[in-house]
Amino acid sequence: MKDKFLINVVPGNTFLHQLTGTTKVRLFVVLLVFITMSFDLRLILPIFVLTWIGIISAKPNWKQVKVIMSVVIFFNLLNIVLFYVANPTVGEYWCNNLTIIGQLNNYFVFPIETFWYLFVRLIKMLTNFTVSLWFITTITPSEFAAGLYSLGVPYKICTVVSLGFRYIPDIARDYENIKISMQLRGVEMDAKRTGIRERLKQMVLILVPLIITSFDRVQTIANGMDLRGYGRLKKRSYYCEHEPTRADRIIQAITLVLFLFSIGYIISVNVWPPQTHMWCPIIWR
Amino acid sequence: MKKSLGSLLLGKWDTPTVVAVAIGAALFGVLMNYGSITVFTNTRLTTAMLVPVIVGGLFGALPAAVACFFGNVFADLLGGWGYWFDWSTGNAVLGFLVGMLPVYGANIKEGKFDIKHAAIFAVVAVLANMLAFGVVTPIMTVLLYGGELTITFMQSFAATLSNITVLVVAGIPLLFALARRYAKGTNLSRE
Numbered sequence: 473m474k475d476k477f478l479i480n481v482v483p484g485n486t487f488l489h490q491l492t493g494t495t496k497v498r499l500f501v502v503l504l505v506f507i508t509m510s511f512d513l514r515l516i517l518p519i520f521v522l523t524w525i526g527i528i529s530a531k532p533n534w535k536q537v538k539v540i541m542s543v544v545i546f547f548n549l550l551n552i553v554l555f556y557v558a559n560p561t562v563g564e565y566w567c568n569n570l571t572i573i574g575q576l577n578n579y580f581v582f583p584i585e586t587f588w589y590l591f592v593r594l595i596k597m598l599t600n601f602t603v604s605l606w607f608i609t610t611i612t613p614s615e616f617a618a619g620l621y622s623l624g625v626p627y628k629i630c631t632v633v634s635l636g637f638r639y640i641p642d643i644a645r646d647y648e649n650i651k652i653s654m655q656l657r658g659v660e661m662d663a664k665r666t667g668i669r670e671r672l673k674q675m676v677l678i679l680v681p682l683i684i685t686s687f688d689r690v691q692t693i694a695n696g697m698d699l700r701g702y703g704r705l706k707k708r709s710y711y712c713e714h715e716p717t718r719a720d721r722i723i724q725a726i727t728l729v730l731f732l733f734s735i736g737y738i739i740s741v742n743v744w745p746p747q748t749h750m751w752c753p754i755i756w757r
Numbered sequence: 758m759k760k761s762l763g764s765l766l767l768g769k770w771d772t773p774t775v776v777a778v779a780i781g782a783a784l785f786g787v788l789m790n791y792g793s794i795t796v797f798t799n800t801r802l803t804t805a806m807l808v809p810v811i812v813g814g815l816f817g818a819l820p821a822a823v824a825c826f827f828g829n830v831f832a833d834l835l836g837g838w839g840y841w842f843d844w845s846t847g848n849a850v851l852g853f854l855v856g857m858l859p860v861y862g863a864n865i866k867e868g869k870f871d872i873k874h875a876a877i878f879a880v881v882a883v884l885a886n887m888l889a890f891g892v893v894t895p896i897m898t899v900l901l902y903g904g905e906l907t908i909t910f911m912q913s914f915a916a917t918l919s920n921i922t923v924l925v926v927a928g929i930p931l932l933f934a935l936a937r938r939y940a941k942g943t944n945l946s947r948e
Contacts, residue, residue: 508842558911604833604834607834608834628770628775629823631775631779632775632778632779632782632823632824632827633779633782633827634779635775635776635779635780635783636778636779636780636781636782636783636786636827636828636831637783637831639779639780639783640783640786640787640831640835642783643780643783643784643787644787644791647787647788647791675804676804676927679788679804679807679927680931680934682784683784683807683811683931686780686783686784687777687780687811687815689776689780690773690776690777690780691773693776693780694771694772694773694775694776694777697772697775697776698772702772703771703772703775
């Protein structure tokens with residue numbers, strides 16, 4: 473698990489790393505809106521490809537990426553299967569049409585529209601993931617906070633984000649250490665060998681020391697911040713934030729265009745008339 | 758020391774609160790990913806639900822809500838199952854309500870938490886889950902993502918049940934334990 477954290481504290485030296493926090497956070501937020509607003513493969517697929525190019529250009533640690541990637545693909549496939557089981561005719565809602573090409577029994581039918589919907593959904597989820605992977609691999613906690621601050625978020629909230637982001641690896645490491653020491657004492661953690669009640673009990677065994685060590689830190693960190701004058705003034709500037717370069721201006725312009733497009737799309741497609749169908753090229757009538 | 762209702766709800770945003778909310782959010786994110794058992798698609802029996810209990814008990818309702826919201830965003834960021842701000846909002850509402858401990862007189866920092874508070878906490882936990890995932894999350898789902906309510910409702914149902922279990926079965930003993938821990942240091946009076 474400890475290999476799975478991609479959070480970096482020192483900025484790297486590729487093109488995406490060199491952008492300011494403001495640019496990256498704005499682009500990230502707009503991309504999230506863009507991905508969330510539709511189930512249209514024509515809009516999602518380009519972002520999927522572009523974020524992959526971004527990830528490759530950022531030269532991440534591929535060993536880590538592979539581990540996290542396989543977990544994500546597994547869970548998303550599992551989710552897709554569960555979605556199908558929950559409602560096999562969900563495609564009717566999205567494509568206003570149902571072409572059944574076979575059936576197992578009265579409940580488990582195989583409509584093309586449902587498979588199309590589930591496929592688009594899978595791509596959408598994976599795009600969501602690549603968007604956040606690109607973002608995580610190229611941003612540092614301070615840049616994240618600086619970017620949010622530039623969007624007008626109160627700086628105490630920005631501190632929550634950067635500090636929380638910064639402490640996730642620490643807490644995960646503590647979790648792992650506590651788990652290992654519990655296993656050393658003979659607590660069975662294997663999901664296959666223990667029932668759900670046992671596992672819940674064991675989780676509490678890990679949790680109590682984890683909570684105590686995590687919250688014990690609070691006073692130390694807070695004292696350190698107070699000593700450096702944190703929270704004395706109403707405004708704040710960020711050391712990591714440099715003057716925007718030409719690349720920053722270009723990316724910010726692209727972000728603005730995407731943002732305006734998203735607003736237009738949301739107003740014209742999602743709000744009125746209410747979105748009830750998706751782009752579906754395979755309709756047999 | 759009597760505080761107004763508003764300040765109890767909003768909490769005091771001094772440096773320890775900011776740090777505690779940050780640590781709470783990080784803890785929420787980590788526990789959501791690793792300290793949980795999947796019960797339904799995207800829904801887990803998760804010990805992360807204990808974070809608002811602690812942050813709320815120590816710092817008030819709004820800090821608990823913020824910790825939950827960003828905790829859920831962190832969890833989404835790490836988990837890779839996509840961003841579900843409807844659930845983040847639901848969790849924030851839940852965190853706010855669960856974190857209202859100081860409003861009905863429980864004060865973990867001074868070691869004040871008894872059976873009466875535990876009973877109120879349990880009732881609030883049940884109501885908060887119903888409101889957060891039965892009302893707020895579906896509304897946000899419609900607003901943000903449009904439709905898919907069958908699955909949202911099934912998820913809410915599973916989430917409500919598993920959260921209530923965690924909050925009541927693990928949350929109440931934890932609160933008692935924390936209150937006892939803090940009570941040791943409070944036989945001093947402020948002069």
